[in-house]
Amino acid sequence: MKMLGIGSLRALSIVMFWLFAASIAISQINGLVPIESSHWHLEGDAKLSEYLDRKTIRVDGGSAELDNVVMQDGVIDVDVATPAGRGFFGIQFRIEEDSNGEWVYLRQHKSGLPDAIQYTPVLRTGLNWQLYNGAGFTAAVAIPRNKWFHIKLVVTGAQAKFYVSDMEKPALVIDDLKSGIRKGKVA
Secondary structure, X not given: OOOOOHHHHHHHOOOEEEEEEEEEEOOOOEEEEOOOXXXXXXXXXXXXXEXXXXXXXXXXXXXXXXXXXXXXXXXXXXXXXXXXXXXXXXXXXXXXXXXXXXXXXXXXXXXXXXXXXXXXXXXXXXXXXXXXXXXXXXXXXXXXXXXOEEEEEEEEOOEEEEEEOOXXXXXXXXXXXXXXXXXXXXX
């Protein structure tokens, strides 16, 4: 299976970031997913590593997909860190076998600007970020560099809330997920 938009992501930008751990409350998992490679399918330049005194998955133009997990509704909690000045990193969810799905991501070179966070459905036509801008698709947020911070995605039906550092107030509220896909893989 080709991961969601890997070729397209490389064409947009290569970003280095580290994934510390994911706690996903969905049907198969309720708790912390260990970093060990037996829980993850790593593709491209993604590998087990260490960063800022933590065991991590280093992703630099690749992807890390949870093995044997299909998500419908749920919560994804992840600690992330990036040393890169430019790039895109985030959570892909409800990914189908043909790589269609949903993607919400951070753009650290846009930190503090109205499009620092972006949501896009990924459809057969590829990434569709050009079509989806403004409220419900983009938002401003400060994106730290060279330090760990927490992101969380809460998905319920056709709605999602994306939190960055502040777990009380969502940084982006997506009222209408556009792909129409109701369950799929997580990366």
